[in-house]
Amino acid sequence: MRTFTTRIPVWLTALGGVSVALLLVTTVVPEAAAQNHVGQYEQADIEFGVRLYSANCLRCHGDNGDEVAGVDLRGGTYARAESDFELMRLISSGIQGTAMPPNDFSGTELTGLVSYLRTMRDFDMSAVTLGDEARGRGLFAGKGACDSCHRVRGEGPRTAPDLTDIGAVRTAANLQASLLDPTASMLPVNRPVRAVMADGTVLNGRRLNEDTYTIQLIDENERLRSLDKADLRELAAGTTSPMPPATDVLDEQEVADVLTYLLSLKGLD
Amino acid sequence: MTRQTLIAFMLVALLPSGATAQVTFERLLNADEEPENWLTYSGSYSSHRHTKLDQITPDNVEDLELSWVFQAGSLEAFQATPLVVDGIMYLTEPVNNVVALDAKRGSVFWKFEYTPSSDSRPCCGAVNRGLAILDDTLFLATLDGNLIALDAVAGKPLWQTTVADPTEGYALTLAPLVIKDKVMVGVAGGEYGIRGYIDAYDAKTGELAWRFHTIPGPGEPGHETWENDAWKTGGASAWLTGSYDPDLDLTYWGIGNPGPDLNPAQRPGDNLYSDSVVALDPDTGELEWYFQFTPNDPYDYDSVQIPVLIDFPDGNGNTQKLMLWGNRNGFFYVLDRESGQFLSGTSFVPVNWASGLDDFGRPVQTPQPPGATTFPGIQGGTNWYSPSYSPETGLFYVSAWEAYGSNFEPQEQTHVPGRVFLGGRPANPFGAGANVPGLRRGHINTWTDAAGGGAVIAIDPRTGQQRWRVPMTDVTSSGILTSASNLLFTGNREGHFHVMHAETGELLLRKTLGGMIANGPMSYMVDGKQYVALAAGHSMFVYSLRD
Numbered sequence: 032m033r034t035f036t037t038r039i040p041v042w043l044t045a046l047g048g049v050s051v052a053l054l055l056v057t058t059v060v061p062e063a064a065a066q067n068h069v070g071q072y073e074q075a076d077i078e079f080g081v082r083l084y085s086a087n088c089l090r091c092h093g094d095n096g097d098e099v100a101g102v103d104l105r106g107g108t109y110a111r112a113e114s115d116f117e118l119m120r121l122i123s124s125g126i127q128g129t130a131m132p133p134n135d136f137s138g139t140e141l142t143g144l145v146s147y148l149r150t151m152r153d154f155d156m157s158a159v160t161l162g163d164e165a166r167g168r169g170l171f172a173g174k175g176a177c178d179s180c181h182r183v184r185g186e187g188p189r190t191a192p193d194l195t196d197i198g199a200v201r202t203a204a205n206l207q208a209s210l211l212d213p214t215a216s217m218l219p220v221n222r223p224v225r226a227v228m229a230d231g232t233v234l235n236g237r238r239l240n241e242d243t244y245t246i247q248l249i250d251e252n253e254r255l256r257s258l259d260k261a262d263l264r265e266l267a268a269g270t271t272s273p274m275p276p277a278t279d280v281l282d283e284q285e286v287a288d289v290l291t292y293l294l295s296l297k298g299l300d
Numbered sequence: 301m302t303r304q305t306l307i308a309f310m311l312v313a314l315l316p317s318g319a320t321a322q323v324t325f326e327r328l329l330n331a332d333e334e335p336e337n338w339l340t341y342s343g344s345y346s347s348h349r350h351t352k353l354d355q356i357t358p359d360n361v362e363d364l365e366l367s368w369v370f371q372a373g374s375l376e377a378f379q380a381t382p383l384v385v386d387g388i389m390y391l392t393e394p395v396n397n398v399v400a401l402d403a404k405r406g407s408v409f410w411k412f413e414y415t416p417s418s419d420s421r422p423c424c425g426a427v428n429r430g431l432a433i434l435d436d437t438l439f440l441a442t443l444d445g446n447l448i449a450l451d452a453v454a455g456k457p458l459w460q461t462t463v464a465d466p467t468e469g470y471a472l473t474l475a476p477l478v479i480k481d482k483v484m485v486g487v488a489g490g491e492y493g494i495r496g497y498i499d500a501y502d503a504k505t506g507e508l509a510w511r512f513h514t515i516p517g518p519g520e521p522g523h524e525t526w527e528n529d530a531w532k533t534g535g536a537s538a539w540l541t542g543s544y545d546p547d548l549d550l551t552y553w554g555i556g557n558p559g560p561d562l563n564p565a566q567r568p569g570d571n572l573y574s575d576s577v578v579a580l581d582p583d584t585g586e587l588e589w590y591f592q593f594t595p596n597d598p599y600d601y602d603s604v605q606i607p608v609l610i611d612f613p614d615g616n617g618n619t620q621k622l623m624l625w626g627n628r629n630g631f632f633y634v635l636d637r638e639s640g641q642f643l644s645g646t647s648f649v650p651v652n653w654a655s656g657l658d659d660f661g662r663p664v665q666t667p668q669p670p671g672a673t674t675f676p677g678i679q680g681g682t683n684w685y686s687p688s689y690s691p692e693t694g695l696f697y698v699s700a701w702e703a704y705g706s707n708f709e710p711q712e713q714t715h716v717p718g719r720v721f722l723g724g725r726p727a728n729p730f731g732a733g734a735n736v737p738g739l740r741r742g743h744i745n746t747w748t749d750a751a752g753g754g755a756v757i758a759i760d761p762r763t764g765q766q767r768w769r770v771p772m773t774d775v776t777s778s779g780i781l782t783s784a785s786n787l788l789f790t791g792n793r794e795g796h797f798h799v800m801h802a803e804t805g806e807l808l809l810r811k812t813l814g815g816m817i818a819n820g821p822m823s824y825m826v827d828g829k830q831y832v833a834l835a836a837g838h839s840m841f842v843y844s845l846r847d
Binding site (some may be wrong): 127 | 422714744
């Protein structure tokens with residue numbers, strides 16, 4: 032069992048998942064090529080980078096690092112910059128014709144920013160407990176029965192969110208929180224929906240999207256449904272997750288194992 | 301239509317197709333009387349964003365169909381309102397290209413391409429909101445701080461002048477305003493520790509006529525509202541187009557937030573003229589009066605919203621010259637625009653940063669304790685999106701963000717020229733790491749009920765009370781257009797273009813355009829047919845009634 036603890040202040044951990052520049056388009060990286068950034072960069076640089084990010088980048092990229100459409104910086108790899116040097120150059124020069132401006136950061140500041148960018152996804156790993164990936168895979172399909180609702184790489188039901196790339200799009204702390212307290216961690220867009228049609232038919236499902244006039248969901252029969260709200264007699268989105276806390280069936284070590292397995296899911300092999 | 305309008309329309313109809321008439325100052329003054337054209341950013345100097353065209357009505361609006369689409373060659377936000385002059389549309393394609401189109405068919409006459417310097421560093425998006433015109437000259441304010449005059453027929457530049465230095469964080473994102481023989485612009489950059497100003501340039505030559513500093517310098521009245529050197533980096537930008545009252549000969553401009561945005565401890569005092577409206581002499585730039593909405597603002601409540609000017613009978617046979625203002629701070633204000641006197645103010649969204657306004661309109665501030673949520677949040681109860689006023693209904697319409705809050709965390713920050721100077725951060729009000737939806741959205745709505753919702757709100761300026769409101773699931777960044785036929789045109793972030801009844805808010809038409817609507821709808825007429833144009837995503841859509 033490995034326990035990551037850091038000296039990162041609590042308020043800074045809130046930034047875990049911040050993104051950096053509109054211009055840095057995250058790409059899916061083969062697992063073999065992915066780097067484990069934890070430990071590669073100095074903690075002091077990372078913390079310095081967080082402060083710089085908060086002051087200079089947060090306004091556009093947001094707390095979760097995904098507020099620029101089409102850009103999610105948490106993956107640590109970027110379409111326009113492969114090496115750290117290229118990333119520094121990009122931050123300095125900005126991207127012409129986009130909202131990404133040039134910046135006058137010093138070398139030390141650029142080191143801090145890049146250190147943070149490269150570790151954003153792992154940044155809030157304070158107090159996250161990891162275990163054994165292989166054991167976690169077994170628990171996912173066995174004792175934990177996670178695969179009774181979740182789908183991975185084309186296998187399993189679609190009732191709950193597909194986890195094929197969950198390790199690439201969610202932070203370790205997010206995932207641990209989801210395992211321990213699914214309701215508190217449930218994304219609003221994933222809320223369970225109960226719709227009563229005009230003829231009294233009841234439709235249950237998981238919300239996929241919603242706007243003022245319509246709602247989109249995946250129903251219990253795994254069909255994509257789009258409903259016009261004006262046609263519904265009732266519509267309610269529950270705030271309690273259908274998923275039980277992992278600790279209902281798994282012990283602490285087993286939760287750590289499952290978490291480690293989930294973090295390994297970064298898309299197709 | 302009035303008789304004057306009809307005559308104006310007939311005169312324009314006599315012009316040969318495609319000919320460009322001189323847009324004189326007289327025509328700008330009387331823009332209301334030629335509703336087939338859209339001659340200024342807000343449609344007229346009084347900024348009602350209201351059209352007298354009444355061909356499209358509540359009875360036939362269902363027959364509205366797409367006439368043409370202009371697809372921009374840029375993925376930046378499309379926030380510009382086009383101008384239409386005698387059948388020709390002038391539009392800024394994000395960021396700073398200018399296109400002249402056949403307003404009936406969408407065919408392009410010419411395109412002026414301008415790439416802003418890579419030194420540009422806009423805080424909040426590489427955007428442009430449109431053009432101004434005088435005679436046959438168009439005026440473009442660029443992201444990298446230049447003002448360019450273009451020949452409206454040839455599409456070629458006539459002169460170019462530098463307004464501001466982009467390396468210090470200055471930018472120009474607004475549509476200029478022409479008054480008499482001058483073209484006026486204000487600077488953006490309130491997040492970079494600039495010192496804001498509004499400039500007027502000779503429309504013929506581009507020479508600077510006057511500059512009004514939005515932060516008074518040493519020895520000037522108002523300077524005492526700053527301590528030490530805070531005035532030098534105090535922000536107070538002016539990034540939206542002003543209005544003009546020709547009778548009073550005053551032009552009104554909204555002023556942005558003080559800097560650093562979120563740390564008022566670094567700039568004690570009221571910080572004039574940040575978060576104020578200023579009334580200026582358009583010939584000299586001299587300040588006639590000001591009214592400050594949010595003194596010593598800790599929340600980034602820019603007061604750059606469009607000043608809406610209305611004349612109201614006071615019941616004693618006189619006319620009140622009023623200014624209506626739906627402010628980012630969540631209050632709706634009515635001011636006397638002759639004197640700047642505060643007349644009334646009412647919150648139109650949930651507000652807890654102030655318990656109310658005193659007799660002089662000054663907010664009774666109620667700062668929330670650390671960790672608590674302030675309403676409205678940093679984006680405000682409304683923002684830059686144009687409101688509308690309808691003389692027919694007597695109502696003021698505003699796009700609002702309801703129940704939207706932020707937790708403010710001020711921090712000491714040293715100013716470095718060209719660097720963002722926020723002095724803190726707006727924290728997520730719903731807890732760290734709780735997967736709270738982001739502010740911006742793509743096709744999937746991750747906003748939903750966790751962080752408030754949007755609404756179109758109709759306010760009776762006589763009472764300050766809401767006449768009706770139409771809530772939306774997501775917040776909205778769309779401007780509003782009303783018509784003489786009691787229609788209200790607007791959009792939302794969800795990509796819906798919707799038409800409502802201006803008296804009741806009843807939804808009359810909805811069309812899905814598939815991209816966020818973030819400009820102000822406008823209307824015009826060519827060859828006897830009324831059109832409505834609005835941008836969604838990266839394209840502009842133009843609608844008219846089915847033949």
